[in-house]
Amino acid sequence: MNPVSEAYRSNHLQPNYIFPLDFESVEDVVPDSHTWNSPLNMFDIDESSEHVIKSVAVPVIDLDDPNAVKLLGQACETWGVFHVMNHGVPLNLIKDIESESRRLFSLPTEQKLKAIRSTGGVSGYGLAHISKFFPKKMWSEGFGIVGSPVEHARKLWPDQEDDYFRFCDVVEEYQKEMKKLCERLMSLMLSSLGINTEDPNWTGSTGEPKDAQSLLQLNSYPVCPDPNMAMGMGPHTDSSFITVLHQNGPGLHLHSNQVGWVEVPPLQNALIVNIGDLFTILSNGRFVSRIHRAGVNRTRHRLSVAYFYGPPMDVKVSPLMKLVDPDHPPLYRSVTWNEYLAIKAKNFDKALEMVQIEDGKSIA
Numbered sequence: 001m002n003p004v005s006e007a008y009r010s011n012h013l014q015p016n017y018i019f020p021l022d023f024e025s026v027e028d029v030v031p032d033s034h035t036w037n038s039p040l041n042m043f044d045i046d047e048s049s050e051h052v053i054k055s056v057a058v059p060v061i062d063l064d065d066p067n068a069v070k071l072l073g074q075a076c077e078t079w080g081v082f083h084v085m086n087h088g089v090p091l092n093l094i095k096d097i098e099s100e101s102r103r104l105f106s107l108p109t110e111q112k113l114k115a116i117r118s119t120g121g122v123s124g125y126g127l128a129h130i131s132k133f134f135p136k137k138m139w140s141e142g143f144g145i146v147g148s149p150v151e152h153a154r155k156l157w158p159d160q161e162d163d164y165f166r167f168c169d170v171v172e173e174y175q176k177e178m179k180k181l182c183e184r185l186m187s188l189m190l191s192s193l194g195i196n197t198e199d200p201n202w203t204g205s206t207g208e209p210k211d212a213q214s215l216l217q218l219n220s221y222p223v224c225p226d227p228n229m230a231m232g233m234g235p236h237t238d239s240s241f242i243t244v245l246h247q248n249g250p251g252l253h254l255h256s257n258q259v260g261w262v263e264v265p266p267l268q269n270a271l272i273v274n275i276g277d278l279f280t281i282l283s284n285g286r287f288v289s290r291i292h293r294a295g296v297n298r299t300r301h302r303l304s305v306a307y308f309y310g311p312p313m314d315v316k317v318s319p320l321m322k323l324v325d326p327d328h329p330p331l332y333r334s335v336t337w338n339e340y341l342a343i344k345a346k347n348f349d350k351a352l353e354m355v356q357i358e359d360g361k362s363i364a
């Protein structure tokens with residue numbers, strides 16, 4: 001038996017929603033396990049038109065613009081997604097994270113499987129976490145990093161110290177820059193809602209500010225023989241406060257109730273930001289998390305790098321006091337990120353509804 005099949009077999013206890021397809025062995029057809037050909041009936045999306053519109057442009061926010069706060073607020077209220085320019089993240093670092101990511105995913109399958117993530121774990125190689133909610137598998141592979149990447153990097157490049165050092169250096173630098181950018185964006189977005197981040201309690205905590213939590217997720221979408229039949233990443237909303245995304249080519253699709261699926265191609269030197277469910281709760285529904293997904297293509301190996309930024313795990317997130325009054329009663333009960341992830345794991349597309357307050361009571 002070849003070593004890859006052996007590795008898949010010897011890990012048979014791992015649920016199969018963690019294992020990506022062995023893309024090295026794919027020939028000219030999309031296997032039935034990866035053929036998305038029936039309606040999903042999720043998020044109440046109208047599935048009659050799968051056509052992806054390319055001519056609608058999401059807002060572009062230049063952080064050097066004196067009107068950035070106002071424009072950011074408008075973009076968050078209307079779109080929930082925007083491109084950000086003059087974000088301060090060195091462009092070379094974005095190139096470097098992309099090339100390190102390519103280096104990782106170009107390793108032989110057998111090697112990547114040495115860093116497979118554990119059941120219930122977040123860090124390591126594997127299919128995106130949301131794969132268990134879909135009847136068919138996604139045409140992608142991912143690598144999650146929480147905190148230091150050293151442990152998994154050493155498994156990927158066991159005899160090449162320079163290789164894993166280089167990977168870790170770039171990842172750590174990127175995490176640092178992303179954290180800085182997310183803190184800045186959060187503060188500007190809250191200002192647009194009239195919230196001063198110097199107010200204590202803005203995340204619900206008192207005393208010493210605690211460190212936000214984050215997850216860096218590298219995504220790889222190999223070329224696909226029949227892109228119309230496959231899905232890179234199924235429709236979902238992110239659970240974070242905000243997510244910052246870099247993509248090396250088109251593939252991100254955003255859902256709009258008015259027009260359906262809209263493609264969000266990369267914009268040179270810009271990053272994409274989208275609102276996650278926890279910001280919807282924090283803003284009492286003013287900024288809404290958008291449903292998005294990733295398509296695949298026939299000729300180009302697409303890579304994306306997503307940084308999910310959220311509150312410290314034990315901090316309760318609830319609608320900000322300043323946004324609640326008799327005309328705007330609280331729409332959501334308070335939850336920690338951990339609690340919310342558990343609710344999402346059970347209810348997926350209905351997770352936000354589960355923390356909604358109806359007649360003064362929540363249903364979860």
Ligand SMILES: O=C(O)CCC(=O)C(=O)O
Pocket residue numbers: 217219233238245247251252253292293294303304306
């Ligand atoms: O690759 C993309 O464009 C989307 C990735 C994404 O939505 C995610 O990682 O949550």
Ligand SMILES: [Fe+2]
Pocket residue numbers: 236237238243292
């Ligand atoms: Fe996402």
